[in-house]
Amino acid sequence: MTVAIHFRLARRGARVVRTQVGIVGAGPAGLLLSHLLQLRGIDSVVLEIRSRDYVEQRVRAGVLEQGTVDTLVASGVGERLLREGMVHHGIELRFGGARHRIAFERLVPGRAITVYGQQEVVKDLIEALLKAGREVLFEVSDVTIRGADTARPQIGFTHRGRGLELDCDFVAGCDGFHGVSRDAIPPGVLRYFEKEYPFAWLGVLARVAPSSQELIYSSTDRGFALHSMRTPQVCRFYLQVRAREDIANWPDERVWSELKARLETVPGFTLATGPVLEKGVAAVRSFVAEPMQYGRLYLAGDAAHIVPPTGAKGLNLAVNDVRVLTEALSAWYRGGDTSLLEAYSATCLRRVWRAQHFSWWMTALMHRFDDYDEFDLRLQRSYQEYVARSEAAATSLAENYVGLSLS
Numbered sequence: 001m002t003v004a005i006h007f008r009l010a011r012r013g014a015r016v017v018r019t020q021v022g023i024v025g026a027g028p029a030g031l032l033l034s035h036l037l038q039l040r041g042i043d044s045v046v047l048e049i050r051s052r053d054y055v056e057q058r059v060r061a062g063v064l065e066q067g068t069v070d071t072l073v074a075s076g077v078g079e080r081l082l083r084e085g086m087v088h089h090g091i092e093l094r095f096g097g098a099r100h101r102i103a104f105e106r107l108v109p110g111r112a113i114t115v116y117g118q119q120e121v122v123k124d125l126i127e128a129l130l131k132a133g134r135e136v137l138f139e140v141s142d143v144t145i146r147g148a149d150t151a152r153p154q155i156g157f158t159h160r161g162r163g164l165e166l167d168c169d170f171v172a173g174c175d176g177f178h179g180v181s182r183d184a185i186p187p188g189v190l191r192y193f194e195k196e197y198p199f200a201w202l203g204v205l206a207r208v209a210p211s212s213q214e215l216i217y218s219s220t221d222r223g224f225a226l227h228s229m230r231t232p233q234v235c236r237f238y239l240q241v242r243a244r245e246d247i248a249n250w251p252d253e254r255v256w257s258e259l260k261a262r263l264e265t266v267p268g269f270t271l272a273t274g275p276v277l278e279k280g281v282a283a284v285r286s287f288v289a290e291p292m293q294y295g296r297l298y299l300a301g302d303a304a305h306i307v308p309p310t311g312a313k314g315l316n317l318a319v320n321d322v323r324v325l326t327e328a329l330s331a332w333y334r335g336g337d338t339s340l341l342e343a344y345s346a347t348c349l350r351r352v353w354r355a356q357h358f359s360w361w362m363t364a365l366m367h368r369f370d371d372y373d374e375f376d377l378r379l380q381r382s383y384q385e386y387v388a389r390s391e392a393a394a395t396s397l398a399e400n401y402v403g404l405s406l407s
């Protein structure tokens with residue numbers, strides 16, 4: 001047990017510690033994996049380079065698919081989510097001076113999305129793990145994975161100034177796009193599929209009540225804007241900006257004036273403004289590493305794939321990966337069945353590529369590309385109108401947005 005491990009480390013000065021699954025990274029993927037494994041009686045240790053405070057305050061995703069909500073609720077960490085999460089039954093596309101609602105309740109009956117901040121999911125998971133007596137080791141450094149292709153992989157790390165080693169049956173690389181897990185796999189094993197977009201997203205968190213009940217995806221000549229929300233008092237906005245844009249070029253007044261220019265494009269809509277709590281620029285990219293496994297090292301979440309945020313899929317994919325990995329590890333611990341572990345990468349990649357396509361498609365549908373000529377712009381408008389008017393096209397958007405069940 002993790003608590004016992006900590007006790008052993010503290011009391012006896014052990015340097016090598018035994019656990020069943022060593023997890024690198026305490027983002028949604030790593031924390032949820034540890035939680036789901038714990039429910040199956042499988043021991044794990046989570047190693048995180050940042051502080052607990054940092055990971056609990058990190059503002060990122062906020063749109064949870066139905067399947068993600070179901071997973072969190074069924075595993076006992078959905079109490080606050082059900083109380084505070086905002087269930088949405090549609091989104092709005094805004095272009096050509098008009099609103100076009102994608103009505104989930106009509107197009108995909110019984111399915112919806114829930115708006116609940118990623119940092120709230122992280123807080124709920126950390127609380128559940130600590131309550132269950134698990135310890136997540138924050139502020140570790142020098143994390144290295146060795147022997148991934150052996151039956152006893154090891155993770156070396158430094159914690160509170162001491163060099164330690166985790167001796168594991170399996171390692172889960174849940175350390176995001178910039179982590180070390182992918183690099184622990186020898187060159188030539190992984191194949192990378194990548195796409196960099198010629199723009200970035202400027203994300204803004206502001207203390208202001210939403211100006212709309214639902215998310216607004218707005219496509220304009222000035223570029224794309226998204227009106228989202230986190231709570232009834234806090235909103236999240238995004239602006240398409242130049243790639244590698246310097247945030248210093250975006251004082252709050254400019255942010256609000258540009259958001260107004262891109263969102264106040266339909267009669268009767270006024271964007272409410274308020275104090276900016278946080279803002280930053282994030283690259284927009286598509287990335288997949290295949291396969292998501294090497295020996296006994298399994299990659300999950302952003303460590304294996306990144307999607308443009310337009311489709312709101314990143315966090316949901318991370319949840320799906322660890323759900324699949326939990327089932328596979330449980331089957332192995334129950335009776336040595338390796339079939340689900342062997343299928344892990346292929347199972348996850350089916351959903352990953354569906355999400356990649358949908359995220360790329362939504363991005364192309366709503367953004368302004370610098371190299372678009374008049375012909376391209378007319379094609380884009382024609383497609384936007386098709387999605388707004390055709391029941392079949394709108395249903396395709398809706399079923400992808402709320403999340404397809406593929407595994």
Ligand SMILES: Cc1cc2nc3c(=O)[nH]c(=O)nc-3n(C[C@H](O)[C@H](O)[C@H](O)COP(=O)(O)OP(=O)(O)OC[C@H]3O[C@@H](n4cnc5c(N)ncnc54)[C@H](O)[C@@H]3O)c2cc1C
Nearest residue numbers: 025027028029049060061175176179301302312313314315
């Ligand atoms: C600015 C931003 C905005 C986003 N907005 C959205 C959105 O609106 N909708 C959406 O669906 N998705 C969004 N995403 C994507 C979504 O947040 C990610 O897909 C999600 O966080 C993936 O979870 P994860 O656990 O795989 O990775 P992460 O959340 O990145 O967690 C990885 C963890 O590993 C830790 N770590 C890194 N290296 C090491 C190491 N060497 N050792 C130990 N720990 C390490 C990190 O500190 C981190 O805590 C956004 C991402 C960013 C960056």
